[in-house]
Amino acid sequence: MIETCNDTHCITCSDEGVAMRVLGLGSDGLASCVDDNGRWERIMTDLVSPVSPGDSVLVHAGVALVRLEPEARRA
């Protein structure tokens, strides 16, 4: 079964920014992150490092592109 695009996320290209919160850092350099819907993902944070648990980041295709200030999570 092929998952299809829904109205909040394009899985064709995975090109959607998702605000996520850092939960912790693994020994492999990947960060455990969770979004507002409780979806959990391992994220590369090389482009916004250093990050700490509690930080918010904008994630595209498994990479944090920018650190979000608290008020920026409002969209």
Add this chain to the structure above:
Amino acid sequence: MRFVDEFRDAELGRALAAEILSVVEPGRHYKVMEVCGGHTHTIYKYGVDDLLPESVELVHGPGCPVCVIPMGRVDDGIAVAMEPGVIFTCFGDMMRVPGGDGTLLDAKAEGADIRMVYSPLDALRVARENPERDVVFFAVGFETTAPSTALTLMRAKAEGISNFFVFCNHVTIVPPLKALLESPDLRLDGFVGPGHVATVVGARPFEFIPSAYERPIVISGFEPLDVLQSVHMILRQIAEGRCEVENQYKRVVPYEGNPQALRVLAEVFELRPHFEWRGLGFISHSGLRLSSAYADFDAEVRYRVPGVRVADPKACQCGEVLKGVIKPWECKVFGTACTPERPIGTCMVSSEGACAAYYNFGRFVREKVEVLA
């Protein structure tokens, strides 16, 4: 929903709509292009266009990375996927994008080992788990997804993984905007700029739009009020005789972008002399390939790809939709022969594609016009 309600507030939307009405010049028609497919999706999901006066027309740009992939590149990907022993990985619905001779899904049905992944990092994990086989990742996307591919390749290199390859179809946003501005059949008054691409490249690369072409551009967020406010900012610039790059999405986008991301992209990729875009033809320095330092990971070096240019189906008008020359419902096959379930053109596959956005949110303007007539 948490955090987003204030960016979807109907009262604020109506107030912004009234402000837009106050800055439009009577009798003038405005064409504003939203560059990014994410904006197209927002506009039709939330009905942003219904809040605009008739004189303000939103034109959908080439910012859906799947929609701009030419059929020949899909065929090239299928050719690599059919190589003996290859595990071919791609994002979900990429499997349904039609090439000249079927889709990746068809190739999978014929026996090719094609697997869906959520990120290049997933593809690298598949390579680690299958060291005896070549694992190829079909990389698509603009500057938002290219850093993910780049960082994954840097990891693969650092770990000494030798069975991971990338079939690179990454593209950059600025060259097609230049091509559109040079296009004689399209006169645009301003641009809603791509918010998340700008988190990487910043706002500076878009300065040529006001300086060389005298058009305003506003970097925009993706909530309905973001888009509405950005349209207002563009129209206000026009009304005040200004022409500049403005950043509506300051809460996320730094004007300088992400310098570390730009360094990573420069290390892993280099510009191709030219790259074909669906509907726009060949555009110079608009596509990325792996740099010589990463040639060992390049699927186009590892395998011979046919590289044949395939013309779009005659009935398909994706090219004109991508250039904003026609609306999706004006295409001859929209909603009849071409639907999200059985797409003929790329614009109907991805949720960010203009045709899929129209279709999924019931924008059958053609029917509406017939009823009114």
